[in-house]
């Protein structure tokens with residue numbers, strides 16, 4: 646399996662943490678997605694992460710890749726059946742936080758005169774609501790075992806810190822403490838963006 650990814654993609658990071666922790670043989674290739682015309686043949690959306698299987702088929706987006714990897718590894722404990730829909734909904738919320746922070750950054754990078762302050766505010770407010778919701782659901786994700794919602798939470802929160810602000814750690818100290826502890830899993834250290 647070949648995983649097309651980038652050094653700072655929070656969506657790609659979820660997948661990268663997961664395959665490392667599952668011990669799956671994935672060949673990860675870092676690309677510049679904005680110039681990756683070749684990717685269109687695998688993923689017409691030209692987005693990362695995209696997983697290319699050994700038979701040439703492609704799997705995307707990050708949620709579908711995650712479900713595929715869990716299935717290949719036969720690790721039902723990473724997505725326990727009795728909590729399946731709550732966990733997947735929680736993951737979708739974390740993805741929405743990542744998306745809001747990513748889109749906010751793209752908006753801030755637009756030339757003066759083309760940026761929309763109201764769009765930036767809307768995206769910041771969405772991300773903030775998501776982080777508050779994460780804090781309110783902390784009792785649901787607390788724990789140490791490998792699970793999709795925990796991986797998504799750390800990737801979302803660290804992406805907020807990376808691209809927006811670290812203020813959430815002061816606002817939600819228990820969430821920050823959990824994030825720091827769970828973030829010590831080796832897969833996170835190996836994928837933490839630093840630029």
Ligand SMILES: N[C@@H](CCC(=O)N[C@@H](CS)C(=O)NCC(=O)O)C(=O)O
Pocket residue numbers: 653654655656657678679691692693694705706707708740747
């Ligand atoms: N819903 C997708 C989102 C993927 C996504 O937005 N990836 C970004 C990088 S973080 C990307 O490829 N951006 C390039 C573009 O959209 O042109 C997923 O979960 O995989």
